[in-house]
Amino acid sequence: xxxxxxxxxxxxxxxxxxxxxxxxxxxxxxxxxxxxxxxxxxxxxxxxxxxxxxxxxxxxxxxxxxxxxxxxxxxxxxxxxxxxxxxxxxxxxxxxxxxxxxxxxxxxxxxxxxxxxxxxxxxxxxxxxxxxxxxxxxxxxxxxxxxxxxxxxxxxxxxxxxxxxxxxxxxxxxxxxxxxxxxxxxxxxxxxxxxxxxxxxxxxxxxxxxxxxxxxxxxxxxxxxxxxxxxxxxxxxxxxxxxxxxxxxxxxxxxxxxxxxxxxxxxxxxxxxxxxxxxxxxxxxxxxxxxxxxxxxxxxxxxxxxxxxxxxxxxxxxxxxxxxxxxxxxxxxxxxxxxxxxxxxxxxxxxxxxxxxxxxxxxxxxxxxxxxxxxxxxxxxxxxxxxxxxxxxxxxxxxxxxxxxxxxxxxxxxxxxxxxxxxxxxxxxxxxxxxxxxxxxxxxxxxxxxxxxxxxxxxxxxxxxxxxxxxxxxxxxxxxxxxxxxxxxxxxxxxxxxxxxxxxxxxxxxxxx
Numbered sequence: 063x064x065x066x067x068x069x070x071x072x073x074x075x076x077x078x079x080x081x082x083x084x085x086x087x088x089x090x091x092x093x094x095x096x097x098x099x100x101x102x103x104x105x106x107x108x109x110x111x112x113x114x115x116x117x118x119x120x121x122x123x124x125x126x127x128x129x130x131x132x133x134x135x136x137x138x139x140x141x142x143x144x145x146x147x148x149x150x151x152x153x154x155x156x157x158x159x160x161x162x163x164x165x166x167x168x169x170x171x172x173x174x175x176x177x178x179x180x181x182x183x184x185x186x187x188x189x190x191x192x193x194x195x196x197x198x199x200x201x202x203x204x205x206x207x208x209x210x211x212x213x214x215x216x217x218x219x220x221x222x223x224x225x226x227x228x229x230x231x232x233x234x235x236x237x238x239x240x241x242x243x244x245x246x247x248x249x250x251x252x253x254x255x256x257x258x259x260x261x262x263x264x265x266x267x268x269x270x271x272x273x274x275x276x277x278x279x280x281x282x283x284x285x286x287x288x289x290x291x292x293x294x295x296x297x298x299x300x301x302x303x304x305x306x307x308x309x310x311x312x313x314x315x316x317x318x319x320x321x322x323x324x325x326x327x328x329x330x331x332x333x334x335x336x337x338x339x340x341x342x343x344x345x346x347x348x349x350x351x352x353x354x355x356x357x358x359x360x361x362x363x364x365x366x367x368x369x370x371x372x373x374x375x376x377x378x379x380x381x382x383x384x385x386x387x388x389x390x391x392x393x394x395x396x397x398x399x400x401x402x403x404x405x406x407x408x409x410x411x412x413x414x415x416x417x418x419x420x421x422x423x424x425x426x427x428x429x430x431x432x433x434x435x436x437x438x439x440x441x442x443x444x445x446x447x448x449x450x451x452x453x454x455x456x457x458x459x460x461x462x463x464x465x466x467x468x469x470x471x472x473x474x475x476x477x478x479x480x481x482x483x484x485x486x487x488x489x490x491x492x493x494x495x496x497x498x499x500x501x502x503x504x505x506x507x508x509x510x511x512x513x514x515x516x517x518x519x520x521x522x523x524x525x526x527x528x529x530x531x532x533x534x535x536x537x538x539x540x541x542x543x544x545x546x547x548x549x550x551x552x553x554x555x556x557x558x559x560x561x562x563x564x565x566x567x568x569x570x571x572x573x574x575x
Contacts, residue, residue, distance in 0.1 A: 071396040098511035101374060104545040119249060122311055129343035134233055134414040134442030137332065137518055140176035143253045147183045152228065153191040157200055163204060180249050182215040185240060189228035198228065205320055217247050262303050264292040266312070267289045269328060278332040282324045285383050318516040322395050336389055340372065340379045341398065341414055370415035370465070372399070396516055397446040403456030413445035416467040423471065425481040428494035428550065430503060432510060433525040435487040440522050443513060444468065450509040451482065460526065478502050499550040503528070
């Protein structure tokens, strides 16, 4: 492809049946007799085969869409237990070096953010179109500079003495080197060697029996009942097991919120497919407009494409009646959508589908921004803040917001109005006026903390900077000690209603102090 794409080779826990007969030595509560009982449940021939294939390795391949609309999904499926491959077009790199380096940096940063210890392999496609050694070496120089802080992650091409792997698309030269390097790197990684208790594998088998009945997810309560039947009584062990299986790409389980914690997805591919029935790049994977027109949903599809607004009728058509409530709640909990309470209809805003356009009004009041220049601005963070702001604004029965892909204006009640803007290395918040600035600061800080706590994880970080009366910017920590000089950010909140205060308290989840 001409665009950079990213794939993950997930080392599956089912890579060898040998793991079915291994037992972590320090697992508490297992006796030799109970271990033997579990072993007896497996066929003898299967055990012999497992032991003979103990060094086998099976990869499952995950292709992360290179299109921008999919960026917001990365953190849901990227884990540290994998080998990440970033593929770029060598000819495009030579002709458009600056743009190619920018895209490469984005993908490398994304892997570093969500899987900081994972192995990383860079593949240069279309090597047959790059004619000279000078061009090949010039690519090497640029990539080496880009990877200099990721030396532990990046896998070297020892055969060609390069930091990347050229691939001739015409002859296939280079593919064997790539395959061999991936296998060797994965086999040498610690997570591949990790042993798991037999009861984990037995429980996994029982869970997957449910999948064979065409049920793609199961409640945590049902899993706990299954766990008891295989001798697992510890809830903490069960949650830890699900976390490990998620890292291996076998199941998906989110433990961030109480609602998400209650669901275990048995088929990650099914989950991705359902989400991508709605969140998709219409230029590459467009909707069949004629089909939507036949069922009377042409206007619904147009509204989704142009404004990022989805109706319940549209969801019911693409997902079916049996899964609609569950999938809407899933996307709501993962902040991929928010209820749109400004029209009185069953509608939902999906910020990642918003288009680029200028807002009618640009605010010029006091501002503060979340600075990611020394870290990484995670893809999808801005859209999740938009989800929270939309939900909060709607609950306060505010005026409808104005939205675009990188900019949004919101009313919080009838006294506070803010404008969010995603810039290169920051997310800026500008107020329409200074009144109730401390309230706006408090609520937006709480929203950022909520996204970090429940969605993005501890790896993301920022520096909050506030505008002073001299039109300079001061860090939040420094500003707290100089409150008078950085008014109005620390003035007493006087004009917020009791309803606003109640909703404001509900957003106090975490902050990045």
